Amino acid sequence: xxxxxxxxxxxxxxxxxxxxxxxxxxxxxxxxxxxxxxxxxxxxxxxxxxxxxxxxxxxxxxxxxxxxxxxxxxxxxxxxxxxxxxxxxxxxxxxxxxxxxxxxxxxxxxxxxxxxxxxxxxxxxxxxxxxxxxxxxxxxxxxxxxxxxxxxxxxxxxxxxxxxxxxxxxxxxxxxxxxxxxxxxxxxxxxxxxxxxxxxxxxxxxxxxxxxxxxxxxxxxxxxxxxxxxxxxxxxxxxxxxxxxxxxxxxxxxxxxxxxxxxxxxxxxxxxxxxxxxxxxxxxxxxxxxxxxxxxxxxxxxxxxxxxxxxxxxxxxxxxxxxxxxxxxxxxxxxxxxxxxxxxxxxxxxxxxxxxxxxxxxxxxxxxx
Numbered sequence: 001x002x003x004x005x006x007x008x009x010x011x012x013x014x015x016x017x018x019x020x021x022x023x024x025x026x027x028x029x030x031x032x033x034x035x036x037x038x039x040x041x042x043x044x045x046x047x048x049x050x051x052x053x054x055x056x057x058x059x060x061x062x063x064x065x066x067x068x069x070x071x072x073x074x075x076x077x078x079x080x081x082x083x084x085x086x087x088x089x090x091x092x093x094x095x096x097x098x099x100x101x102x103x104x105x106x107x108x109x110x111x112x113x114x115x116x117x118x119x120x121x122x123x124x125x126x127x128x129x130x131x132x133x134x135x136x137x138x139x140x141x142x143x144x145x146x147x148x149x150x151x152x153x154x155x156x157x158x159x160x161x162x163x164x165x166x167x168x169x170x171x172x173x174x175x176x177x178x179x180x181x182x183x184x185x186x187x188x189x190x191x192x193x194x195x196x197x198x199x200x201x202x203x204x205x206x207x208x209x210x211x212x213x214x215x216x217x218x219x220x221x222x223x224x225x226x227x228x229x230x231x232x233x234x235x236x237x238x239x240x241x242x243x244x245x246x247x248x249x250x251x252x253x254x255x256x257x258x259x260x261x262x263x264x265x266x267x268x269x270x271x272x273x274x275x276x277x278x279x280x281x282x283x284x285x286x287x288x289x290x291x292x293x294x295x296x297x298x299x300x301x302x303x304x305x306x307x308x309x310x311x312x313x314x315x316x317x318x319x320x321x322x323x324x325x326x327x328x329x330x331x332x333x334x335x336x337x338x339x340x341x342x343x344x345x346x347x348x349x350x351x352x353x354x355x356x357x358x359x360x361x362x363x364x365x366x367x368x369x
Contacts, residue, residue, distance in 0.1 A: 004030040004112070006298065007129065007137035009119050009150050011037060011106045013284055014270025015143030017055065017291030019111035025299040029111040030135060033144075034118035037106055041098040042168045042249030044201050045210050046071060046188070047284055048093050048362055054288045055105070059094070062104060067206045069095035074361075075189045076352050078342060079200065080231055083189065086353045092362055095188070095205040097170070119149045128265065139305045140266045141294060143287075146250045148272035155259045162256045164198075164281055165221050168212025170205075171244025178207065180239030189237065190361075191228065192346065196279070196338045200228040202237055211243060214281050216253075253278045254286065258325035261314040264307045267294045275321060280361045290317060 006022055008015040011033035019029045052059065062068060071093040077083025106113065120132050128138045142150025146163070173181070181204065183189060189202040198215030213228045215221050225246075232238050252259070257274025261267065269275075270287035277286060293316045301309040318324060333341075345351045 001130075002030070002135045004028045004135065004137050005302075006030075006139045006141060007032065007131055007135055008111070008141045008143050009033075009131075010143035010145060010148060010270075010272065011035070011113070011115060012041065012102055012143060012145065012270065012287065013105055014272070014287035014291040015141065016102070016105040016109045016111075017288045018141055018143065018269060018295045019109035020105070021292055021295030022298060023110045025295070027299070027302070029109070030114060030137070031106065031109065031111045032114045032117050032119060032131065032135075034116070036116040038099040038103040040170065040247065041102060042166055042212065042247050043098050043284070044168075044188075044212065044281075045098055045170070045203060045205065046093045046095045047101070048282075050363055051285050051288055052094075054285065054292060066100045066104065067095070067097045067208065069185050069205045071095055071188060072186045074357055075187055076346065076356060077191055078346055079191045079193050079228065081346070083191070084346075084349065084352065085187065086349070086357055087187075095185070095203050095210075097205060097208060119144070122149065122153060138265065138303070139298060142266065142268040142272040143270055143291070145271045146252065146274075148268070150266065151259060151268050151272045154263060154266065154268060162216065163218065163250050163252060164214050164216055164276070165218050165248070165250050166212060166214035166281070167221075167225055167246045167248045168210060169243040169246050170208060170210040170212075172208050173240075173242075173244075177240045177242075178204075178209075181209065181237070182239065183209070183237060191231070192342060193224065194339045194342050195335060196342050198224070199279075200232075202232065209238070211238070251276050251281065251283060253281070254321045254324055255326050256324075261317055262307065262310040265305045265310075267298075267310060267313055269294050273317070274324075275317070277321075277360075277363065279356075282361065282363070285363060286321065289320065293317060293320070 005027040008031045070091040073087040075083045142148045183204045185204045192199045200213035203210040252274030254275045259274045269290040275286035276283040297313040
């Protein structure tokens with residue numbers, strides 16, 4: 001039986017960040033993940049300065065042979081409507097490839113890795129957990145995304161969860177196709193549905209293109225995705241680059257998620273806890289911050305990891321991101337009101353910049369340029 005202090009289920013940014021902090025704090029950490037890294041992940045794929053800070057990330061060290069595309073602005077508009085450039089005149093984010101980013105963070109964690117191994121069983125045994133009948137851990141962290149098996153054990157029924165569904169295609173179209181693509185590397189394109197229940201994106205990352213869409217409803221999503229890709233092709237935004245294979249994903253918004261964050265000797269972080277920001281669905285910042293918070297609480301409360309000693313983690317998450325388990329107020333508005341709100345937001349350069357981009361996507365205070 002392999003023994004460790006903390007076993008983390010999931011090697012994405014939430015799990016690897018928690019592992020990195022815990023290993024630096026002197027704990028023995030094992031990360032288990034069904035995937036082998038590097039692996040792809042459905043994601044718009046950019047990191048904000050807040051992510052860089054939370055990870056203590058050295059951008060020069062990271063870049064090396066990896067993709068790190070500075071972003072200085074966005075083109076934003078309604079689906080099938082006109083779009084407008086918002087130019088920040090400074091770097092406000094960096095487009096990355098999740099396959100590279102996640103592999104880098106996991107290797108940097110210095111945790112013991114068991115990749116390519118799914119979580120097959122999880123049971124309590126005295127003051128700890130037995131995982132796959134081969135690992136004994138004092139604490140388990142669920143970091144396996146929306147479908148994390150640790151989250152399923154903690155939350156019980158998933159009825160009532162408002163799930164964002166998303167699909168993306170990230171591919172390398174080749175030099176000739178890229179030359180005909182009008183999307184600028186430093187200016188991603190965002191297209192909102194008129195009902196404000198989702199958006200599509202086009203992001204150029206060096207030699208790669210990432211296109212995708214997410215909607216706060218499963219109903220009609222395949223048709224909405226076809227509408228979006230048809231619009232891109234009709235406008236010639238993809239040039240001669242045909243979209244690559246599509247991959248799907250699901251996640252929860254923090255404001256509506258009711259998943260418990262901790263219990264006796266167990267915590268949930270990142271998408272496993274349902275922490276994505278609205279309206280962007282941004283989950284990388286909440287993943288790395290929640291991974292840090294979970295690790296810090298575990299280090300401070302060691303070796304007594306009972307529910308009451310871990311509760312400061314749940315309190316810290318709510319203090320940082322606001323109350324959870326509420327209702328989606330936007331979705332409850334009449335369709336006419338949502339359509340009118342979309343027209344107002346996207347018709348105003350100031351509202352587009354301040355409300356949609358700075359508040360909703362970049363999570364940064366207003367700055368003048």
